[in-house]
Amino acid sequence: MANLQRVYVWELPVRLYHWVNALCVTVLAVTGFMIGRPFFPHIGGEAWQNYSFGWVRFVHFTAAFVFFFNFLGRIYWGFVGNEHARWHQFLPFGKGRLRRQAKEIGQVLRVDVLLAKDESIESVGHNALAGVTYFATFLVFLFQSLTGFGMYAAMSDAKLPRLFAWIVPLMGGDFAVRQWHHVFMWFFVVFSMVHVYLVFYHDYVEGRGVISSMAGGWKFVEKPKP
Amino acid sequence: MTKRPLSVWEHAQLKGYSRREFVQFCTWLAAAAGIEASAVGQVVHALETKARVPVVWFHFQECTCCSESFIRSSHPIVADILIDLISLDYTETLMAASGHQAEAALHESMTKHQGEYLMLVEGSVPTADGGVYCCIGGRTARDILVEAAAGAKAIVAWGSCASNGCIQAARPNPTDATPIHELVSGKPIINVPGCPPIGEVMAGTIVHLLTFGRIPQLDGLGRPLAFYSRRVHDTCYRRPNYDAGLFVESFDDENAKRGYCLYKVGCRGPVTYNACGVMRWNAGVSYPIQSGHGCIGCSEANFWDNGPFYQHLAGFPGFGIETTADDIGVAVGAATAAGIAVHAVTTNIRKRKLLEVRNEPAGPAPSAGEKR
Ligand code: HEM
Ligand code: SF4
Numbered sequence: 001m002a003n004l005q006r007v008y009v010w011e012l013p014v015r016l017y018h019w020v021n022a023l024c025v026t027v028l029a030v031t032g033f034m035i036g037r038p039f040f041p042h043i044g045g046e047a048w049q050n051y052s053f054g055w056v057r058f059v060h061f062t063a064a065f066v067f068f069f070n071f072l073g074r075i076y077w078g079f080v081g082n083e084h085a086r087w088h089q090f091l092p093f094g095k096g097r098l099r100r101q102a103k104e105i106g107q108v109l110r111v112d113v114l115l116a117k118d119e120s121i122e123s124v125g126h127n128a129l130a131g132v133t134y135f136a137t138f139l140v141f142l143f144q145s146l147t148g149f150g151m152y153a154a155m156s157d158a159k160l161p162r163l164f165a166w167i168v169p170l171m172g173g174d175f176a177v178r179q180w181h182h183v184f185m186w187f188f189v190v191f192s193m194v195h196v197y198l199v200f201y202h203d204y205v206e207g208r209g210v211i212s213s214m215a216g217g218w219k220f221v222e223k224p225k226p
Numbered sequence: 227m228t229k230r231p232l233s234v235w236e237h238a239q240l241k242g243y244s245r246r247e248f249v250q251f252c253t254w255l256a257a258a259a260g261i262e263a264s265a266v267g268q269v270v271h272a273l274e275t276k277a278r279v280p281v282v283w284f285h286f287q288e289c290t291c292c293s294e295s296f297i298r299s300s301h302p303i304v305a306d307i308l309i310d311l312i313s314l315d316y317t318e319t320l321m322a323a324s325g326h327q328a329e330a331a332l333h334e335s336m337t338k339h340q341g342e343y344l345m346l347v348e349g350s351v352p353t354a355d356g357g358v359y360c361c362i363g364g365r366t367a368r369d370i371l372v373e374a375a376a377g378a379k380a381i382v383a384w385g386s387c388a389s390n391g392c393i394q395a396a397r398p399n400p401t402d403a404t405p406i407h408e409l410v411s412g413k414p415i416i417n418v419p420g421c422p423p424i425g426e427v428m429a430g431t432i433v434h435l436l437t438f439g440r441i442p443q444l445d446g447l448g449r450p451l452a453f454y455s456r457r458v459h460d461t462c463y464r465r466p467n468y469d470a471g472l473f474v475e476s477f478d479d480e481n482a483k484r485g486y487c488l489y490k491v492g493c494r495g496p497v498t499y500n501a502c503g504v505m506r507w508n509a510g511v512s513y514p515i516q517s518g519h520g521c522i523g524c525s526e527a528n529f530w531d532n533g534p535f536y537q538h539l540a541g542f543p544g545f546g547i548e549t550t551a552d553d554i555g556v557a558v559g560a561a562t563a564a565g566i567a568v569h570a571v572t573t574n575i576r577k578r579k580l581l582e583v584r585n586e587p588a589g590p591a592p593s594a595g596e597k598r
Contacts, residue, residue, distance in 0.1 A: 047466035047470040049470070053470060173497065175497040183551045205580055
């Protein structure tokens with residue numbers, strides 16, 4: 001295991017984005033769940049004495065704005081960042097990429113998901129399956145932003161949410177928007193479980209420092225044979 | 227000398243109303259239409275000069291609750307004059323004529339006022355099996371609709387049936403009940419949803435059309451902004467309880483007595499656009515939430531399919547009616563956790579060799595040349 005070399009994979013903006021996003025998604029999922037199913041014990045007193053549910057919603061909306069702009073920042077970085085941050089990591093457009101990616105997905109499925117083969121896969125940034133999955137999460141981010149701001153538009157005169165008001169008639173009314181916004185919260189729950197597990201898995205099996213890579217940016221890869 | 231059609235003011239005079247009563251009425255109408263006080267003059271002027279607008283009112287797949295609501299508008303003059311103010315040439319439920327006479331009146335009005343008449347539609351239109359599920363005078367509702375719409379100046383779709391299908395269109399929608407805006411194009415259509423809509427809202431919509439001669443400002447779903455721009459939740463007097471997290475847990479608990487928010491027992495106020503919280507019903511007496519029952523969202527599309535009414539999230543079709551997204555989410559989450567556990571155990575078995583290599587004591591230190 002000695003012939004490993006360090007490579008700088010995740011640039012600072014990517015790392016920042018990752019943790020801000022993790023924080024926001026956690027806060028949004030928790031507060032969102034509380035909005036959908038208020039479960040805190042009732043604090044008592046009369047309505048004028050507290051604003052607890054209002055605060056939960058306030059936190060949800062604040063986190064939503066941070067989440068949204070952070071997401072926009074990441075989209076931008078997909079165009080200007082390094083090799084591992086770029087769009088073709090997620091969507092394999094370009095010559096030969098599609099085929100390579102499809103092949104690698106098959107490989108990852110066999111090796112890491114079905115555990116059918118006892119080997120490990122060399123990919124420096126995201127592996128191909130992860131790339132596609134992250135692209136799906138971006139779509140869900142987009143969906144949550146559209147539906148979230150679509151609902152928010154009803155209670156705000158601000159310009160930004162207004163831009164999303166069209167989603168409500170498109171989906172047939174607020175109820176449907178809310179229902180789907182709620183359903184996709186579960187995507188985040190399941191995604192986080194699998195994501196965290198897999199990071200541990202890769203770190204454990206491959207020992208290339210996947211976990212710490214999102215803190216410092218470095219991963220280890222095998223040195224090319226001389 | 228040809229007889230000029232009488233204006234509303236002239237009509238009112240004939241009926242013995244005083245000028246004062248007429249102006250009061252105009253003011254009330256303006257308020258009902260959501261028109262600001264400074265524009266009352268415009269309303270007065272319009273009713274003084276404009277002839278009555280010819281109106282045909284159709285009844286398709288409906289229960290007549292819209293008509294009932296309309297004639298119960300709180301101001302007495304509505305029943306008395308608004309019905310007169312418009313020249314209601316055809317309406318199955320309120321007209322004296324019947325059978326061939328009625329059909330003749332309809333056709334006379336439609337030809338005489340081609341391009342001028344206002345078309346009010348109550349009810350949805352079935353399109354399954356050639357539209358046989360709703361026929362009037364031997365013709366399908368769809369036929370009648372298309373013919374009448376062609377010469378209409380504007381169309382008002384009364385109630386949830388005409389705006390979005392309502393109960394006839396609920397799953398499985400056996401007759402393919404279809405809202406008006408999906409069958410007619412190229413005409414201004416105003417949706418006034420609700421089951422029924424508030425009488426004053428109906429009156430207000432008509433008044434706007436009569437006074438300004440054009441359709442009111444509409445939202446993305448074709449509803450007049452004056453009445454449908456706010457959610458019931460935004461004007462609900464129980465809202466402070468919502469913000470304070472004070473919820474009714476069941477209809478017979480202490481919290482229900484205290485008048486707490488009905489969110490957890492399924493109130494649809496947060497997703498329903500209507501003026502109930504402001505205008506209330508039956509001359510402002512009350513509205514569902516004030517009477518202790520959550521809003522069921524009757525003015526929103528698909529509200530029948532978004533049940534059960536007494537829980538916040540809708541049931542998922544195919545999973546048993548009471549199963550909500552959360553139950554399914556928990557199940558998927560649990561399955562995921564189980565999958566992860568299995569995967570973790572299997573990893574240790576299947577990846578034995580790799581792990582052994584990894585756990586070997588480190589070889590020589592990384593080459594010295596490597597830069598940080
Ligand atoms: C990770 C992303 C997000 C998750 C997991 C999430 C989750 C949730 C959940 C579960 C609800 C409750 C729905 C219900 O059953 O009533 C909710 C409500 C809501 N969310 Fe989100 N949300 C996310 C992002 C956003 C964003 C970006 C916005 C944008 C402003 C937003 C705005 C809202 C609004 C306006 C509501 C309705 C709150 C109310 O009317 O009281 N959400 N969210
Ligand atoms: S009772 Fe319904 S409309 Fe009123 S505050 Fe509660 S949820 Fe909103």
